[in-house]
Amino acid sequence: xxxxxxxxxxxxxxxxxxxxxxxxxxxxxxxxxxxxxxxxxxxxxxxxxxxxxxxxxxxxxxxxxxxxxxxxxxxxxxxxxxxxxxxxxxxxxxxxxxxxxxxxxxxxxxxxxxxxxxxxxxxxxxxxxxxxxxxxxxxxxxxxxxxxxxxxxxxxxxxxxxxxxxxxxxxxxxxxxxxxxxxxxxxxxx
Amino acid sequence: xxxxxxxxxxxxxxxxxxxxxxxxxxxxxxxxxxxxxxxxxxxxxxxxxxxxxxxxxxxxxxxxxxxxxxxxxxxxxxxxxxxxxxxxxxxxxxxxxxxxxxxxxxxxxxxxxxxxxxxxxxxxxxxxxxxxxxxxxxxxxxxxxxxxxxxxxxxxxxxxxxxxxxxxxxxxxxxxxxxxxxxxxxxxxxxxxxxxxxxxxxxxxxxxxxxxxxxxxxxxxxxxxxxxxxxxxxxxxxxxxxxxxxxxxxxxxxxxxxxxxxxxxxxxxxxxxxxxxxxxxxxxxxxxxxxxxxxxxxxxxxxxxxxxxxxxxxxxxxxxxxxxxxxxxxxxxxxxxxxxxxxxxxxxxxxxxxxxxxxxxxxxxxxxxxxxxxxxxxxxxxxxxxxxxxxxxxxxxxxxxxxxxxxxxxxxxxxxxxxxxxxxxxxxxxxxxxxxxxxxxxxxxxxxxxxxx
Numbered sequence: 333x334x335x336x337x338x339x340x341x342x343x344x345x346x347x348x349x350x351x352x353x354x355x356x357x358x359x360x361x362x363x364x365x366x367x368x369x370x371x372x373x374x375x376x377x378x379x380x381x382x383x384x385x386x387x388x389x390x391x392x393x394x395x396x397x398x399x400x401x402x403x404x405x406x407x408x409x410x411x412x413x414x415x416x417x418x419x420x421x422x423x424x425x426x427x428x429x430x431x432x433x434x435x436x437x438x439x440x441x442x443x444x445x446x447x448x449x450x451x452x453x454x455x456x457x458x459x460x461x462x463x464x465x466x467x468x469x470x471x472x473x474x475x476x477x478x479x480x481x482x483x484x485x486x487x488x489x490x491x492x493x494x495x496x497x498x499x500x501x502x503x504x505x506x507x508x509x510x511x512x513x514x515x516x517x518x519x520x521x522x
Numbered sequence: 523x524x525x526x527x528x529x530x531x532x533x534x535x536x537x538x539x540x541x542x543x544x545x546x547x548x549x550x551x552x553x554x555x556x557x558x559x560x561x562x563x564x565x566x567x568x569x570x571x572x573x574x575x576x577x578x579x580x581x582x583x584x585x586x587x588x589x590x591x592x593x594x595x596x597x598x599x600x601x602x603x604x605x606x607x608x609x610x611x612x613x614x615x616x617x618x619x620x621x622x623x624x625x626x627x628x629x630x631x632x633x634x635x636x637x638x639x640x641x642x643x644x645x646x647x648x649x650x651x652x653x654x655x656x657x658x659x660x661x662x663x664x665x666x667x668x669x670x671x672x673x674x675x676x677x678x679x680x681x682x683x684x685x686x687x688x689x690x691x692x693x694x695x696x697x698x699x700x701x702x703x704x705x706x707x708x709x710x711x712x713x714x715x716x717x718x719x720x721x722x723x724x725x726x727x728x729x730x731x732x733x734x735x736x737x738x739x740x741x742x743x744x745x746x747x748x749x750x751x752x753x754x755x756x757x758x759x760x761x762x763x764x765x766x767x768x769x770x771x772x773x774x775x776x777x778x779x780x781x782x783x784x785x786x787x788x789x790x791x792x793x794x795x796x797x798x799x800x801x802x803x804x805x806x807x808x809x810x811x812x813x814x815x816x817x818x819x820x821x822x823x824x825x826x827x828x829x830x831x832x833x834x835x836x837x838x839x840x841x842x843x844x845x846x847x848x849x850x851x852x853x854x855x856x857x858x859x860x861x862x863x864x865x866x867x868x869x870x871x872x873x874x875x876x877x878x879x880x881x882x883x884x885x886x887x888x889x890x891x892x893x894x895x896x897x898x899x900x901x902x903x904x905x906x907x908x909x910x911x912x913x914x915x916x917x918x919x920x921x922x923x924x925x926x927x928x929x930x931x932x933x934x935x936x937x938x939x940x941x942x943x944x945x946x947x948x949x950x951x952x953x954x955x956x957x958x959x960x961x962x963x964x965x966x967x968x969x970x971x972x973x974x975x
Contacts (some may be wrong), residue, residue, distance in 0.1 A: 336602055354576075498786060503676075504651070506699075508702040
């Protein structure tokens, strides 16, 4: 017998009677002003939220981003930014730059944004110094329950909920931003 | 003295550090409380999580098969391992096939459980821990002392000295921001140089064949983004049925663990990128045996948040190294007993039965009740302290005989204290005074009419 067969056999002998799937028994929290709560939470987790002012490139410049050093798969930045899918070797994405990506769902309860990766590469999301996520303010939901209902995994290789910049408190519980990934995270709401 | 008490004594020698440890962890517990109180549905969420896990444990074989089917369809290569040795061998085989030499890994308790890193290092593979806390303990050549905060027992000055030696940082600089950013530079090179990556699995979603990896640093995702082969390892209890269940667990995990509303990165791995591979190893290593133990199978509901450690008054005051199992605290006491009562029975005394752990567990595992049950099982399992066993037998004899009992109680106050207040008495650990016997027992006072109704 294979390891799998042995394990499944032992599990079937050990697991006992089947248990019913529980029904949700509660109404998740609702926020009066979802976008305001989302903004507050993003700031609480070390990120920033700005409103789109005119076009994207102007908004980036106004947010203090060096617009000559961008990596982005976004259509509208194709003449201004390096497309991560265009690099031959992923190691080229290991340097210092600002990455601009598109978010699909914002979660008010925790400041997380669902970032699906539709292209080939995703290294820029983690290796960048500053991560900028562009998000439709109409796509901000209350809780993770709503978010899971909104996202689609079909055809996707990878996606992540990202809540603020990379952080650690592994040295004496002192919070430090930029452990590995983005030192800064900015959400641009349009 | 139990092995826990002996080791705790060593930890308590440095009073200042012990006090710091206690406070630092309690601060994490308080952060957890603030998050919990901010959600009106918190208790319902815990109940929901607990019931979902019950459902998973009662239908685990089917869920694992469903998960494997969907993951395979997505292009993930699924392996099964009955033991830690089998898991290690599969990992080594994949690394060999890929001709890889440099493995960059994120934190996995399963890897610790199976001693994976030393196994690979013996076979010439460089293993780099990429979580900062894990990297610190790896460079220090010591073990993690907490499952979520591996370096919580280490002071900044010690990290400064360590980095000075290993990473050539500035002499005498122990600023956490400086040290973290130096580690970032050091690990960035390791990420770019790695040829294979490894992560654990926080949740495996059966209905999707997708697995979730949660980190704050983004180290797991850095590793997998820059390498062509990703090996993920998971204990077989990590299954959740569907995305709605994942919502429940992602709401509980970080709030319970560190008092954050969610981990910075909650990554969902569904499919290898073009030209890449994802291998996922489903590991038993004693878990089916735990599931068969009706008294203790509830431990398999644990999601490894560490909340039980942060709240535990014994863990906070004695540190992770006081426990003989690699996972400390209420969780480790229980998992150690499931692993081997003979090897880890000494930990069960490291509990005051305050039940605080049971009160904070997001999956409502009754950790303290479990420890209490283990204590009842110590004698039948043959791992009880022989001296205590003998004395309890004598006490039993005495208490069954009223004349003997009354005589004993009458004589007790006149027995010189050194007879029982000494190191030979197994209940009289150093630093603990035995209580004084009353001159007159309650029975005597009652008979003299000195007790008013």
